[in-house]
Amino acid sequence: xxxxxxxxxxxxxxxxxxxxxxxxxxxxxxxxxxxxxxxxxxxxxxxxxxxxxxxxxxxxxxxxxxxxxxxxxxxxxxxxxxxxxxxxxxxxxxxxxxxxxxxxxxxxxxxxxxxxxxxxxxxxxxxxxxxxxxxxxxxxxxxxxxxxxxxxxxxxxxxxxxxxxxxxxxxxxxxxxxxxxxxxxxxxxxxxxxxxxxxxxxxxxxxxxxxxxxxxxxxxxxxxxxxxxxxxxxxxxxxxxxxxxxxxxxxxxxxxxxxxxxxxxxxxxxxxxxxxxxxxxxxxxxxxxxxxxxxxxxxxxxxxxxxxxxxxxxxxxxxxxxxxxxxxxxxxxxxxxxxxxxxxxxxxxxxxxxxxxxxxxxxxxxxxxxxxxxxxxxxxxxxxxxxxxxxxxxxxxxxxxxxxx
Numbered sequence: 001x002x003x004x005x006x007x008x009x010x011x012x013x014x015x016x017x018x019x020x021x022x023x024x025x026x027x028x029x030x031x032x033x034x035x036x037x038x039x040x041x042x043x044x045x046x047x048x049x050x051x052x053x054x055x056x057x058x059x060x061x062x063x064x065x066x067x068x069x070x071x072x073x074x075x076x077x078x079x080x081x082x083x084x085x086x087x088x089x090x091x092x093x094x095x096x097x098x099x100x101x102x103x104x105x106x107x108x109x110x111x112x113x114x115x116x117x118x119x120x121x122x123x124x125x126x127x128x129x130x131x132x133x134x135x136x137x138x139x140x141x142x143x144x145x146x147x148x149x150x151x152x153x154x155x156x157x158x159x160x161x162x163x164x165x166x167x168x169x170x171x172x173x174x175x176x177x178x179x180x181x182x183x184x185x186x187x188x189x190x191x192x193x194x195x196x197x198x199x200x201x202x203x204x205x206x207x208x209x210x211x212x213x214x215x216x217x218x219x220x221x222x223x224x225x226x227x228x229x230x231x232x233x234x235x236x237x238x239x240x241x242x243x244x245x246x247x248x249x250x251x252x253x254x255x256x257x258x259x260x261x262x263x264x265x266x267x268x269x270x271x272x273x274x275x276x277x278x279x280x281x282x283x284x285x286x287x288x289x290x291x292x293x294x295x296x297x298x299x300x301x302x303x304x305x306x307x308x309x310x311x312x313x314x315x316x317x318x319x320x321x322x323x324x325x326x327x328x329x330x331x332x333x334x335x336x337x338x339x340x341x342x343x344x345x346x347x348x349x350x351x352x353x354x355x356x357x358x359x360x361x362x363x364x365x366x367x368x369x370x371x372x373x374x375x376x377x378x379x380x381x382x383x384x385x386x387x388x389x390x391x392x393x394x395x396x397x398x399x400x401x402x403x404x405x
Contacts, residue, residue, distance in 0.1 A: 004109065007070045008137035009044045009082055012116065013391040014062040017127035020088055020096070038098060040086035044068040045075050052089070064130070065387030069137050072108055080108040082119070084130045099123045101130055113168045113185055131391065135168060136181065153405040156382040159345055160372045163395035166190070168211045169386070171379065175222065178207045182220070185211050191218040192261055196247045198401060205249075208401055217241070219262040223251075226273055229258045233271065236262045242269040243312060248300060256300075268292070270313045274302075277324060280309045284322070287313050293320040294363060298349050307351075319343070321364045325353075328375055331360045335373070338364050344371040347398060358402075370394070 020036040036056045042049050047068050056062065070080070085100035101121035105111050111134040120129040168185055170178065175197075182192055191214035197207045219236055221229065233243055242265035248258045270287055272280065277299075284294055293316030299309045321338055323331065328350075335345055344367035350360045372389055374382065386396055 004136035005071065005073055006137040007072055007080070007111070008135045009068045009070060009080075010133045010135075010387050010390075011042050011044075011064045011066045011068075011082075011084070012131040012133055012387060013064050014040075014084070014128055014130045016056055016058065016060045016062065017129075018125065019056045019058050019060070021125040037089040038086055039089055039095075040084055040098070042066055042068075043081070043083045043085070045070045045081060050086075061391075063388050063391050065384055065391065067383065067387065075108055078107045080105040080111070080134075082117070082132050084119070084121075084128075088126070096125060098126050098128075101128065103132070105134075113166065113188060113190070115166050133166075133390065136170070153403060154379055154401055155376045155404055156379065157348060157350060157375050157400045158373065158377070158382060158386070158396055159348070159398040160386075160389045160394035161344075161397045162369050162393055163397075164393060165213050165395060167390070167395040169209070169396060171208045171383075172206045173209070175205060175207060178209060179222075182209075182211075186218075189213055189215060191216060191263075192220055194245055194398060195259060195261070196399070196401060197249060197259060198403070199249070208399060210396060210399070212395075216264050220260070222259045223257045224260070226256060226258060229260060230273075233260075233262075237269070240264055240266060242267060243271060245296065246298070246310065246312070248298060248310060250300070267315050271311070273310045274308045275311070277307065277309060280311060281324075284311075284313075288320075291315055291317060293318060293365075294322060295365075296347055297361060297363070299351060299361060301351075318366045322362070324361045325359045326362070328358060328360060331362060332375075335362075335364075339371070342366055342368060344369060345373060349400060350375075350402060352402075 034057060037052065037054045038056050039050065039052045047070065049066055051066070053062055081102060081104050083100055083102035086098045088096040088098055090096060099121040101119040103117050103119040113135060116131050116133050118129050118131050121127070168190055170181060173181065190211040192209060193212045194210040195207060197205045199205055219241055221232055224232065236243070241262035243260055244263040245261040246258055248256055251257050270292060272283060275283065292313040294311055295314050297309055297311040299307050302308050321343055323334060326334065343364035346363055346365045348360055348362040350358050353359050372394055374385055377385060
């Protein structure tokens, strides 16, 4: 029995070596022109999707980002087969067969979470390889109706940074499944780096999470009261760990709970919880002069119109621009200005101040990478974007989800 019942296999990209045998004038010795049309069939287990690509040229990369969700228990043989095949469309003669590239995982659950696999194919007229990624997909899609048949209209903000690691990600997992997945990935050399949870209409909580490669201890807590969290932070601090991520939420009026992650460190790492914005800004100014820079913040309403902030600072000497309560339009303008000045957005948090009026807090750090960002994507668009950027060498480093229903 595989650890995961369902596997998500995403065809990421195709690297084209030779797209066709081209000839000279009138196609003598090969096809005319310098580009080809490929009609490709992507097959995972017993599922197949077909897509046509025009303008294929030699030594190019085609972004694919086609996902399959496979029930591993329904596969008769103990193999997970992933393949690409097809034909080159000829306007003047019979279509040419493109050789099949196939990767077989044996046994069918013998894959590494988030790892990219590659298969190649060659013939006289064609050469190419394709990449695909396998992840556990034992989750309930976040935009489907929940147990009480009331759909949630979830939207996603995200930031990607350059990377080439596996970067496992889950969306909409129960707490029990998240803990099992964390234990499984811990044994595989991945550590939980980012998480958030949200209450669904049926009363439960679901989790989104990101893992990155690591071999440290990585203490984690879920659902702790603030008093207990502070005690735990003191213990972890004395043991050489520093809080690197936290997320808070309300389980009942006046009852707030925290999830948190600690990573190895020996810096001071100031943290505040439940501060007003005015006090937070004063604290930030004070810590700035002491060589500390804010790298994480979140806010929440404790009463109508009364917002409170949690924040973490780390050592630094950069400029570190920060904004609070900006509209999305103004935030995008600010991001473009700072991008041109050598700063990249590293963290953001959004919230409603009134129905349909969303505001953003954000932090920028020095950088010169592309740093793709999306705001307000649907779950499907967000997953598709992540697949495209994964193939382009970008990894999701931050995500924030909210319900607009």
